[in-house]
Amino acid sequence: MKFNFIYTMRWKFLSVFALSIASAFVTAFIGYRLGFKLENVEPFTIPINWVVKRIGSLPVLVAAGFLMFLIYFFLFSRKMFDYLEEITRGLQEISQGNLSYEITTQSSDELGVLADHFNRMTKKLRKSIEEERKAERTKNELITGVSHDLRTPLTSVLGYLELIETDRYKDEVELRYYTKIAYEKTKNLKKLIDHLFEYTSLSDEGIKLHMKKVNIIGFLKQLTEEFNPQLKKAGMSCRLAARDDSIYVEADGHQLMRAYENVISNAIRYGSSGKYIDIRIGSTGGEAVVEIINYGEAIPERDLPYVFERFYRADKSRSSQNGGTGLGLAITKSIIELHGGRISVRSDRRETAFETRLPLCQVSSQEPQKGR
Ligand SMILES: Nc1ncnc2c1ncn2[C@@H]1O[C@H](COP(=O)(O)OP(=O)(O)OP(=O)(O)O)[C@@H](O)[C@H]1O
Ligand SMILES: [Mg+2]
Structure with a gap:
């Protein structure tokens, strides 16, 4: 938080001090003048004269002035010290584990900055505790x-x-x-x-990607060829359509192969009634877009948002007959996201399409890059 020099604690304290002295001085002066006026008014004559004779008007004035100074100082600095107390209370709450406590940041001086920093610190702590709990929950579910x-x-x-x-x-x-x-x-x-x-x-995010410049069209052509025996067995064929000759992405070829293998083997496994698998490759908005389409039974709408979750199998009985583990698409999603891409699915009675979008390779050279 930015704060002006004039709003620093030092200046605030000095102003309270000066204001208290000035107010005490003015009050003492008014009292002094009033004393003069009341000296000749009964019943004040005797006590005023007694005090002036015995103590002297100057010591009385000084004592009264000091007392007034104290009263003014307490009054003027009350807001500042109340705020300090509020911060202390907040710190006590936080130290006792109440991380949802927020200290109000009502001033722009050092105390305000302190409160602001404490609020940020508790927010971060809260976030990291939540993340840790979530990770623990995920692990337990797994x-x-x-x-x-x-x-x-x-x-x-x-x-x-x-x-x-x-x-x-x-x-x-x-x-x-x-x-x-x-x-x-x-x-x-x-x-x-x-x-x-x-x-x-x-x-675990511990995986190291060995990135290279990959022509996604050639890559998918080769991959689908490897699926020929399975395609033949399922009575299917794969049609690959690309708008360009080459579209380059930066990727770990081995990981990317596993990602697309899962989608293509799903298309064969769940789409064998459709006879064809269409793979369409293009690029738009700085991304390589790959669509893998099969024409089998649709994924029920209620299952669609969950197909990328681990262990999720749409229409459980059908899937278990197929011997799936429910991890294929979760793996694919992780790999695509590790490459900075996204994967999505749409499915209706006509077709089921998985679409991946990967950032296009920035380097225009045709030479493959060295692995990272
Ligand atoms: N192309 C598809 N057509 C219809 N349903 C699909 C398709 N791809 C995936 N599914 C559905 O999504 C579920 C999750 O797929 P996923 O690949 O994650 O697991 P799986 O195929 O059951 O097992 P495996 O781990 O062996 O791949 C599948 O069980 C299936 O119900
Ligand atoms: Mg699968």
Whole structure:
């Protein structure tokens, strides 16, 4: 807070002091003149004469003046000291843990500045405590979610292995069937643990990105080619459309691949009834815009705001049949945001589209940059 020299405590104190002296002087002078007038008026004559003779008019004047000075000083400095008391009260409250207490900043002197700084300090403290609580809550939720998601497949693996172990199967066909289920469930478990590891390392912000200049068009072309076997198996094909030949972003190729892999594999998994996956790439407003569209069943409107949340699976029964962990899009979102981008989704009966926006690369050279 800015404050004028004239509003400093030192000046305020000096002014109160000077004002008290002046007021005491004026009051004593008026008293002195009044004493003269009342000297000849009964019943004041005798006491006034007695005081003047015994003590002298000067000492009486000085004593009265000093007394008046004290009274004026207390009166004029009251506001200042009241405020000091208010600050002390505020500090006591804060020291006792009441961080919501706000000291009123009513003056622009040092006390006002002090109060303002204290208010800012408590605000920051409040914020960091809230953040810490939120992080703790998130961690607890994650642990609860993970324990639940690990326990469910593990219980069924144990169940099937127990059947095998205690020879409770009819023939080899049934034995193979049980083994297959246990194997599939174990694969899901591994996937969940891998995803979880990925997700926590991403959200720890401890991850180091190795940024390079990436042509997002070439990058996505190559990535979709890698999906050919899965696309074929699902009876689908991928159409890629780009307005330019090259659109460059600065990205960690490995991370970006994982981000788009999750979206494309979702499009195959949940959109196989639609036959096509369309990938449209363009650039606008300094951003590379990638849309990945599938034409399967729509994501219910009530689920849309949550699909990027970890462990969230729209239409839970359908998703669990598909063996998803509900972490794919949470991972994608973290990666895109780590790159300074955004991801959004829209879905209706016609199509489901995931759109990512990444900042365009600032450097215009065609040479890839050195990794950071
Ligand atoms: N293209 C899509 N079409 C329809 N629903 C989708 C699509 N992509 C995601 N969803 C819905 O959003 C949910 C969350 O997706 P996410 O990728 O995070 O998890 P998942 O696919 O269930 O598991 P995994 O961790 O194996 O990817 C899915 O369960 C699904 O219900
Ligand atoms: Mg997924």
